[in-house]
Amino acid sequence: MARWDAQRVAALAPDAGSLAAARKLAHPGPWSQTGCSDVLVWGRCQGSGATPYQASVDLTGPAFRCTCPSRKFPCKHALALLLLWSDGTVGEGGIDEAAVEWARGRAERTAPARNPAAAPDPAGQAKRLADRIELMDGGIEDTARWLGDLVRAGLAEARTRDVEFWDTAARRMIDAQVPGLATRLRRFPALLARADWGTAALDELGLLWSLVCTWRRRSELLPDDVAELRAALGWSTPTAEVRAADERNDDWAVLGIITTQDGRLTEQRTWLRSVGGETVLVLDFAAGGSPLPVPHLVGQVLRGALSRYPGAAPRRATLHDGLTDAGRVARLEHAGSVDAAFDAAAAHLVANPWAARTPVALAARVVAADGNPRLADDEGGTVPFVSDHDPWPLAALTGGRTAEVFGELEAGAFRPLSVVADDRLVAP
Amino acid sequence: MSGHASDTTVAATLGTARRSAAWPASLPAASRPDADPTTTLLDALALGSALGRAGLRSGRIGAADEAAIDDPRPPAPARAADLLHLHLTQTVSGRATTAELLQHWLRVCADRGARVPHHLLVPVLERATREESLRPGARGAVGARGAWLAARNPRWSWFVPAAVEEPDWVTLDRDGRAALLGRLRRTAPADATALIASTWATDAATERRDHLLTLRTGLGPADEPLLERALDDRAASVRDAAGPLLDGLPGSRRAARMADRLRPLLATRGLLRRTLTVALPDDPDPAGVRDGLGDAGAGRSKRDLWLDRIAAGSPLSVWTDTALPVEAIVRDLPQEARAGVTRAVLARGDARWARALLEHDGPPDLLALLPAADAERIVLARIADDRRAAHLLHRLQKPWSPGCSEEVARRLRRDPEFAAAAASALRGMDPEVIASLADWLPTAQQSPAARVVRDLVQFHSALRTISEAFA
Numbered sequence: 001m002a003r004w005d006a007q008r009v010a011a012l013a014p015d016a017g018s019l020a021a022a023r024k025l026a027h028p029g030p031w032s033q034t035g036c037s038d039v040l041v042w043g044r045c046q047g048s049g050a051t052p053y054q055a056s057v058d059l060t061g062p063a064f065r066c067t068c069p070s071r072k073f074p075c076k077h078a079l080a081l082l083l084l085w086s087d088g089t090v091g092e093g094g095i096d097e098a099a100v101e102w103a104r105g106r107a108e109r110t111a112p113a114r115n116p117a118a119a120p121d122p123a124g125q126a127k128r129l130a131d132r133i134e135l136m137d138g139g140i141e142d143t144a145r146w147l148g149d150l151v152r153a154g155l156a157e158a159r160t161r162d163v164e165f166w167d168t169a170a171r172r173m174i175d176a177q178v179p180g181l182a183t184r185l186r187r188f189p190a191l192l193a194r195a196d197w198g199t200a201a202l203d204e205l206g207l208l209w210s211l212v213c214t215w216r217r218r219s220e221l222l223p224d225d226v227a228e229l230r231a232a233l234g235w236s237t238p239t240a241e242v243r244a245a246d247e248r249n250d251d252w253a254v255l256g257i258i259t260t261q262d263g264r265l266t267e268q269r270t271w272l273r274s275v276g277g278e279t280v281l282v283l284d285f286a287a288g289g290s291p292l293p294v295p296h297l298v299g300q301v302l303r304g305a306l307s308r309y310p311g312a313a314p315r316r317a318t319l320h321d322g323l324t325d326a327g328r329v330a331r332l333e334h335a336g337s338v339d340a341a342f343d344a345a346a347a348h349l350v351a352n353p354w355a356a357r358t359p360v361a362l363a364a365r366v367v368a369a370d371g372n373p374r375l376a377d378d379e380g381g382t383v384p385f386v387s388d389h390d391p392w393p394l395a396a397l398t399g400g401r402t403a404e405v406f407g408e409l410e411a412g413a414f415r416p417l418s419v420v421a422d423d424r425l426v427a428p
Numbered sequence: 429m430s431g432h433a434s435d436t437t438v439a440a441t442l443g444t445a446r447r448s449a450a451w452p453a454s455l456p457a458a459s460r461p462d463a464d465p466t467t468t469l470l471d472a473l474a475l476g477s478a479l480g481r482a483g484l485r486s487g488r489i490g491a492a493d494e495a496a497i498d499d500p501r502p503p504a505p506a507r508a509a510d511l512l513h514l515h516l517t518q519t520v521s522g523r524a525t526t527a528e529l530l531q532h533w534l535r536v537c538a539d540r541g542a543r544v545p546h547h548l549l550v551p552v553l554e555r556a557t558r559e560e561s562l563r564p565g566a567r568g569a570v571g572a573r574g575a576w577l578a579a580r581n582p583r584w585s586w587f588v589p590a591a592v593e594e595p596d597w598v599t600l601d602r603d604g605r606a607a608l609l610g611r612l613r614r615t616a617p618a619d620a621t622a623l624i625a626s627t628w629a630t631d632a633a634t635e636r637r638d639h640l641l642t643l644r645t646g647l648g649p650a651d652e653p654l655l656e657r658a659l660d661d662r663a664a665s666v667r668d669a670a671g672p673l674l675d676g677l678p679g680s681r682r683a684a685r686m687a688d689r690l691r692p693l694l695a696t697r698g699l700l701r702r703t704l705t706v707a708l709p710d711d712p713d714p715a716g717v718r719d720g721l722g723d724a725g726a727g728r729s730k731r732d733l734w735l736d737r738i739a740a741g742s743p744l745s746v747w748t749d750t751a752l753p754v755e756a757i758v759r760d761l762p763q764e765a766r767a768g769v770t771r772a773v774l775a776r777g778d779a780r781w782a783r784a785l786l787e788h789d790g791p792p793d794l795l796a797l798l799p800a801a802d803a804e805r806i807v808l809a810r811i812a813d814d815r816r817a818a819h820l821l822h823r824l825q826k827p828w829s830p831g832c833s834e835e836v837a838r839r840l841r842r843d844p845e846f847a848a849a850a851a852s853a854l855r856g857m858d859p860e861v862i863a864s865l866a867d868w869l870p871t872a873q874q875s876p877a878a879r880v881v882r883d884l885v886q887f888h889s890a891l892r893t894i895s896e897a898f899a
Contacts, residue, residue: 147470148466148467148470151439151440151443151444151466151469151470151473152443152444152445152466153443153445154440154441154442154443154444154445154446155440155441156441156442156443157443198437198441199432199480202432202436202437202440202473202476202477203431203473203476203477203480203481204477205440205470205473205477206470206473206474206475206476206477206478207474207477207478209470209471209473209474210474210477210478213471213474338486339485339486341486342484342485342486345482345484346482346483346484349478349481349482350482353478365495367489367492367493368493368580368581369491369493369494369580370490370491370493371580371582373580374487376489376493380488380489381486381487381488381489382486382487382488382489383486383487384487390550392550392577392581393547393550395577395580396546396547396549396550396573396577397546397547399495399496399546399573399576400493400494400495400496400576401495401496411481411484412484421546
């Protein structure tokens with residue numbers, strides 16, 4: 001594994017105080033018996049007590065361990081050890097039995113269980129599955145009735161309801177194991193408060209009803225369509241299953257990264273594209289205040305394996321460990337016109353009717369002379385920016401000249417996530 | 429852009445219990461044969477929603493926009509760009525200091541013929557939107573692409589220094605007129621005056637007054653007719669605004685009228701040492717009231733007020749026509765006339781009068797009229813008498829002369845209370861002297877002056893780092 005740079009290590013610190021304390025420890029003085037391997041770094045740091053603290057870092061997580069009493073994660077010793085490793089002070093080689101044992105134990109806990117004796121029995125599995133389907137059936141029928149009541153009474157009346165009305169319905173969906181529906185229901189109050197509430201709420205109602213109808217007729221669906229239905233309802237496939245079923249080794253270019261907040265849940269989307277032209281999406285979530293994994297670098301090419309979830313392109317994927325750096329992206333060869341992007345979005349909806357956004361690459365320039373910034377291609381097609389995006393950094397980097405831009409096309413508006421400037425793909 | 433038929437929309441909004449809807453003919457599929465109205469409506473919504481989302485299309489471009497021209501200047505060196513980023517994202521020693529460091533960066537960048545790198549244009553423009561002191565520097569350093577950006581984002585409309593096109597004065601609102609006048613007074617003051625005069629008869633009193641006040645910038649003889657007309661205005665606020673402005677035009681008719689009122693009040697006495705006496709004026713005639721010799725208000729002598737106004741409005745030559753030198757006149761000037769004469773001197777920028785007034789405790793505003801050496805001498809003299817006068821150091825032109833810097837440095841080393849009083853006003857000190865203060869620091873130990881000097885040394889070190897980054 002290539003050594004991380006100091007900035008990447010600093011990003012792991014839980015707060016500025018820990019980072020400052022770690023920097024104070026990041027010199028050879030208090031450290032002994034340091035060493036590192038491909039995936040492990042270890043060392044002993046003399047603290048105020050008699051016995052030195054033993055710190056180890058498993059780079060594949062990353063995961064941290066230290067015998068000091070601090071409750072911070074990572075503690076200042078682990079951070080300092082990483083800083084020393086980053087600047088080359090920690091040399092390769094050496095062996096720390098305890099660290100190796102710990103790393104092996106971690107690997108076993110996080111890896112899919114391969115031991116047949118530990119796998120649940122098929123009969124039990126089938127029963128659990130049947131129970132779940134029954135719950136979901138109940139939840140879907142519940143939703144069908146609820147939607148019927150809503151349109152009988154009318155949307156105008158629904159607007160007068162308080163937030164509790166929607167939250168109660170959402171909670172029932174959680175109990176019925178269809179969290180995807182719950183998320184949609186919780187968004188209704190905000191939808192109904194918008195200026196275009198008429199269209200927006202009708203669209204969402206229609207989409208919910210299509211989920212209900214599709215679930216009822218799921219036995220008629222092809223496997224990929226079932227996969228998309230399950231994803232829309234929030235029935236996730238366990239990572240182990242995904243990894244067991246699919247593996248693609250390639251050079252994956254990081255085209256764009258975006259982090260969004262939906263209530264207490266934070267979502268990080270990372271778009272990757274293979275040399276062969278397949279685009280995949282890596283999704284990371286964090287609830288409450290817990291941290292997301294350290295994001296990759298836009299424009300970097302990662303060499304290694306990932307596993308794709310079942311479904312229609314662009315498929316969700318999960319990255320394997322051991323990815324290596326394979327250079328930088330200089331161009332977006334597949335950048336096309338705005339019309340082609342809208343066509344791609346329509347085709348995406350054919351394959352996945354519940355897709356919220358489509359990754360597209362445009363060859364376009366920023367036009368803003370009338371105070372209404374948007375992108376325009378050389379054929380005269382334009383697309384506006386999504387309302388939550390500040391277009392000026394992109395305008396500054398491109399100066400109104402046509403450039404290759406990657407981003408998400410969402411409800412007819414574009415969210416730029418990267419642009420080619422000076423022969424390099426960068427985030428604006 | 430809805431994919432739903434209007435019937436469907438109405439029925440869904442009011443409720444199928446109240447309103448039924450026919451299956452939209454525009455949908456590509458037929459309705460379910462045996463469904464109740466609610467299910468039929470939901471089906472229509474589902475299909476309409478899918479059609480609407482999949483049917484989104486691109487817009488078309490209207491008027492073409494131009495791309496930014498190439499920047500003829502190269503970007504600032506990488507090290508300088510890093511420093512700019514640092515100061516934009518971190519306030520190491522307070523907001524005011526950071527603003528000064530950024531100002532310095534922008535100035536050096538423009539002087540060295542470089543420009544702000546593209547990826548820092550937005551932070552610079554945003555910062556200058558918040559901190560007005562950075563705007564001149566930003567204009568000079570953001571280059572062609574920065575100007576292109578500023579022309580397109582309404583938030584950065586402050587960037588454009590001159591009017592791009594002439595808006596219609598008659599239909600402009602109050603803020604628009606103020607902005608236009610502000611610009612024109614700097615470049616074409618006569619045009620501004622003509623605009624004001626064009627709607628004078630129909631503008632409201634507050635507007636007439638606001639417009640008059642803009643004449644202070646670029647005031648000249650061409651403005652006299654309008655001001656003279658304003659003396660007859662029916663609104664008191666307008667009349668009261670016109671008088672002080674005319675104080676700035678010693679060649680005007682009002683100035684001549686004031687001179688006629690002042691001359692009889694002056695007399696000289698004594699043979700060996702001539703002294704000046706100033707009598708208080710008599711009640712004014714209607715012309716005098718028109719020129720500003722009105723009521724004094726409670727608690728103030730009306731004759732004092734009239735003398736003050738006459739002194740402010742008369743040409744300074746009336747005083748020197750008494751054949752006394754300026755210094756003697758100022759020495760003998762009674763208190764009531766002193767304020768008026770000071771205003772006249774400030775309006776007309778006379779350095780000899782300013783020096784004389786300052787010798788007799790005149791206000792610090794007069795320092796701006798003096799050459800740097802004289803201003804420094806007077807400020808140092810005042811500081812020698814009273815350390816609280818240290819704030820006057822702000823008014824000296826930067827950088828100070830080495831002599832002045834040495835004097836202040838000596839005082840800093842000796843007098844900790846002076847250091848505290850002068851803390852924020854030391855930025856103009858000569859860099860060589862600051863370097864010598866840095867050498868003195870180790871011996872200063874814990875004295876309060878040490879902190880002040882340390883801040884000063886650090887600030888100048890930051891400035892030097894910026895300058896060197898462009899080398």
